[in-house]
Amino acid sequence: MTILPTETHILIFPFPAQGHMMPLLDLTHKLATHGLTITILITPKNLPFLNPLLSLHPSIKTLVLHFPTHSSIPSGVENVKDMPSNPVHIITMIRILAELRDPLLRWFKSHPSPPVAIISDMFLGWTNHLARQLNIRRIVFSPSGAMALSVIYSLWRDMPKRNQNELVSFSRIPNSPEFPWFQISTIYRTYVEGGTDSEFIKDAFCANLASWGLVVNSFTELEGVYLDHLKKEFGHHDHVWAVGPLFPHPGPSSVPVDDVLTWLDRCEDNKVVYVCFGSQTSLTNDQMEQLASSLGRSRVKFIWCIREEEHVRGYNLIPSGFEDRMAGRGLIIRGWAPQVLILSHPAVGAFLTHCGWNSVLEGLAAGVPMLAWPMGADQFVNASLLVDKLKVAVRACEGATTVPNWEELARVIKESVSENRVNRERVQKLSSVAVDAIKDGGGSSVKGLEMLVQNLVKLKLKSSDL
Numbered sequence: 001m002t003i004l005p006t007e008t009h010i011l012i013f014p015f016p017a018q019g020h021m022m023p024l025l026d027l028t029h030k031l032a033t034h035g036l037t038i039t040i041l042i043t044p045k046n047l048p049f050l051n052p053l054l055s056l057h058p059s060i061k062t063l064v065l066h067f068p069t070h071s072s073i074p075s076g077v078e079n080v081k082d083m084p085s086n087p088v089h090i091i092t093m094i095r096i097l098a099e100l101r102d103p104l105l106r107w108f109k110s111h112p113s114p115p116v117a118i119i120s121d122m123f124l125g126w127t128n129h130l131a132r133q134l135n136i137r138r139i140v141f142s143p144s145g146a147m148a149l150s151v152i153y154s155l156w157r158d159m160p161k162r163n164q165n166e167l168v169s170f171s172r173i174p175n176s177p178e179f180p181w182f183q184i185s186t187i188y189r190t191y192v193e194g195g196t197d198s199e200f201i202k203d204a205f206c207a208n209l210a211s212w213g214l215v216v217n218s219f220t221e222l223e224g225v226y227l228d229h230l231k232k233e234f235g236h237h238d239h240v241w242a243v244g245p246l247f248p249h250p251g252p253s254s255v256p257v258d259d260v261l262t263w264l265d266r267c268e269d270n271k272v273v274y275v276c277f278g279s280q281t282s283l284t285n286d287q288m289e290q291l292a293s294s295l296g297r298s299r300v301k302f303i304w305c306i307r308e309e310e311h312v313r314g315y316n317l318i319p320s321g322f323e324d325r326m327a328g329r330g331l332i333i334r335g336w337a338p339q340v341l342i343l344s345h346p347a348v349g350a351f352l353t354h355c356g357w358n359s360v361l362e363g364l365a366a367g368v369p370m371l372a373w374p375m376g377a378d379q380f381v382n383a384s385l386l387v388d389k390l391k392v393a394v395r396a397c398e399g400a401t402t403v404p405n406w407e408e409l410a411r412v413i414k415e416s417v418s419e420n421r422v423n424r425e426r427v428q429k430l431s432s433v434a435v436d437a438i439k440d441g442g443g444s445s446v447k448g449l450e451m452l453v454q455n456l457v458k459l460k461l462k463s464s465d466l
């Protein structure tokens with residue numbers, strides 16, 4: 001019996017944070033291109049994020065479920081981007097989404113041809129329990145890289161405690177990485193044995209490990225050793241698929257995209273520093289002041305994207321008069337910048353980044369050397385991959401609360417666009433490897449995606465046999 005991809009129905013369940021949603025939506029686009037029948041679970045306020053995807057694939061259905069209410073999430077907020085940048089809020093978001101379990105269960109039970117698998121974000125581990133109850137498969141989607149995911153899994157499985165030398169060692173992971181305690185993800189560091197939220201999160205990560213499959217936004221040529229490690233840890237060797245780099249689809253920008261590109265067109269190649277800390281991170285006003293001083297004194301051209309977070313005082317304040325003083329030399333974007341377009345412009349010579357995994361992949365794919373300022377989550381692991389292993393970045397600063405010294409930062413920024421940059425050639429080589437990985441007709445991630453599709457179609461075949 002042959003099953004067509006269109007007869008295979010899957011449910012996509014993104015976690016509502018830009019850095020998690022956007023790569024999963026690109027994966028969804030690729031799965032739809034392979035002909036699968038897809039439903040995406042979304043809450044009302046996040047629905048507009050699907051517009052670019054739905055206009056490309058009108059056949060994709062949405063399952064819109066009301067966002068659960070919670071005393072610490074203001075009414076109307078349904079996405080991490082609208083919450084203050086604090087890991088506590090992410091934990092609340094992870095916890096509260098589990099309340100969608102019952103409505104989701106009812107939807108499955110009433111659907112004439114329900115999905116045979118759920119592909120859900122790694123922050124939605126509870127969906128594995130639901131999938132078991134429904135006798136279907138759950139596939140974890142990791143928006144983080146394979147090295148970072150190896151560290152995350154290792155933490156929740158082995159539960160290392162804070163020790164005297166403040167160093168956590170991961171001896172089973174290739175190259176035995178070690179990280180100081182403060183660089184370990186806050187979600188793990190704030191774990192309290194027996195605590196309701198903590199035990200829920202622990203159970204969710206263990207459920208990820210027990211899931212049927214794993215899709216990673218990475219590619220073999222970049223993280224092969226860590227992908228192999230995950231395959232061993234995961235137990236199902238052939239159920240780990242690397243499909244990256246995945247990219248965000250063009251969405252709304254806070255400034256006219258043409259204005260930004262025209263501004264860049266007027267700059268010399270490789271001379272502009274692009275500064276952006278992702279969709280969740282805000283700088284304190286002290287950090288803003290030092291960063292502004294270092295950009296100002298370094299005399300480089302720059303684009304600085306600053307997250308808009310109107311409701312939080314003490315953050316994201318641009319020093320008075322700075323913008324006027326920098327007119328012509330620096331472009332400040334408040335809100336959302338067209339990051340992928342900026343990075344791929346030849347004028348951009350360096351990227352000061354918090355090392356969120358999407359930014360890392362976008363910087364690599366564009367062949368732009370990076371200045372690493374990891375702040376939290378998986379970013380210290382990503383920074384160590386970039387700086388120590390791949391040697392395509394240098395350290396600029398580290399820590400969410402660290403106030404950099406402007407002179408030191410100005411020096412690093414200035415050097416990043418100087419003539420004698422050492423790591424530009426290396427990152428440009430990696431860029432072509434990244435592009436090859438997603439090239440039709442043999443790219444490693446294209447093959448990964450095909451294997452994933454085949455496995456999903458086989459699931460339908462098995463369910464039809466029952």
Ligand SMILES: O=c1ccn([C@@H]2O[C@H](COP(=O)(O)OP(=O)(O)O[C@H]3O[C@H](CO)[C@@H](O)[C@H](O)[C@H]3O)[C@@H](O)[C@H]2O)c(=O)[nH]1
Binds near residue numbers: 248276278
């Ligand atoms: O003005 C902006 C700001 C961001 N982006 C895009 O937003 C994404 C940001 O993702 P990422 O760089 O990964 O940062 P975060 O938003 O901080 O992502 C969270 O999710 C990532 C994936 O798990 C983790 O690696 C990070 O540590 C975590 O903070 C990227 O695609 C950017 O291109 C824009 O297009 N314009």
